């Protein structure tokens with residue numbers, strides 16, 4: 001195995017130091033380290049973060065390899081500073097059996113660019129009628145611990161209760177896509193002033209809030225772990241705040257786009273801004289940012305949702321919801337939060353690693369920890385060019401925007417997956 005000596009780097013915003021990486025672990029830290037056999041990496045001006053961990057990635061394989069594959073999504077993740085991603089189950093076939101989750105897990109190992117941890121479906125075919133083989137997925141080689149019907153809400157309260165009860169035996173988590181489907185029939189965007197003006201059917205905030213309120217009560221009743229995907233409204237934050245204060249075992253994520261973009265974007269009628277849940281308002285953004293600082297929201301998760309050109313470049317009403325996220329998340333976090341490195345490390349690495357139970361991830365670089373880390377240059381501003389992204393899809397809402405921060409290098413178990421800002425393989 002190779003050795004790397006990263007010199008003069010700020011670890012999570014601290015004073016510059018050297019980091020020696022050897023045999024897959026951080027072998028030493030301190031100033032003036034010498035290791036003649038190690039490849040030198042000049043860390044001057046760079047910040048070392050624990051490798052980012054995404055709780056919410058759509059990799060599209062199996063089924064829509066034209067939009068993304070496990071390999072292309074893994075490469076996009078590594079270039080975005082990630083060392084682990086949790087792959088959502090809404091593939092085709094759906095990841096609702098041990099066979100499919102093992103396939104995704106194995107493809108992730110073969111790509112070898114990030115650790116790919118499959119998420120299993122809660123219900124067969126995401127149809128919301130029968131529980132999937134949760135136990136078989138948990139016992140499989142993929143060792144699934146998070147289950148989600150993301151893209152669909154587990155709307156039936158009895159099924160949700162059963163799922164929470166089932167995963168309690170192995171301390172699993174149900175990750176809910178909170179959307180009361182009866183309140184969002186035909187919805188095209190956030191329900192509010194802009195939807196009224198544009199004459200588009202609205203997706204009301206209460207459709208999310210009602211499900212979160214129900215599910216925190218169910219999780220409390222059962223004593224199980226609940227995770228809320230892509231929280232998007234100020235009202236959801238209030239429900240979560242109260243649930244956490246009562247000791248409910250609930251965690252929550254927010255996406256980069258819900259921290260930055262508003263429903264005004266829909267006025268362009270450019271479907272690149274169509275996403276589920278929809279972009280909300282300035283006051284929602286303010287509440288989400290405050291919740292992230294406070295810890296009511298635990299995690300920034302990308303909801304990286306690649307879509308083929310024909311599914312996105314069409315009339316708004318026909319376009320699929322979803323936007324790319326992996327290659328821009330850290331830049332958006334820097335833009336929104338500023339250089340609060342400890343907060344960024346917590347919300348984008350330590351907390352998601354803890355929630356997903358990924359023991360090798362989420363550790364600040366320190367002697368003895370697995371060398372899963374990323375080096376960021378906060379001084380660089382870069383303009384996002386969709387054609388330059390590693391994802392197979394192009395549906396980024398940040399096209400031609402200039403954003404702060406560049407991922408210079410990413411290390412997975414001591415081996416670089418990204419060096420000089422470029423994928424190594």
Ligand SMILES: NC(=O)N[C@@H](CC(=O)O)C(=O)O
Nearest residue numbers: 058150151275276305321322
């Ligand atoms: N977040 C999205 O807008 N899209 C997701 C699924 C979903 O949540 O609808 C996708 O898989 O494309």
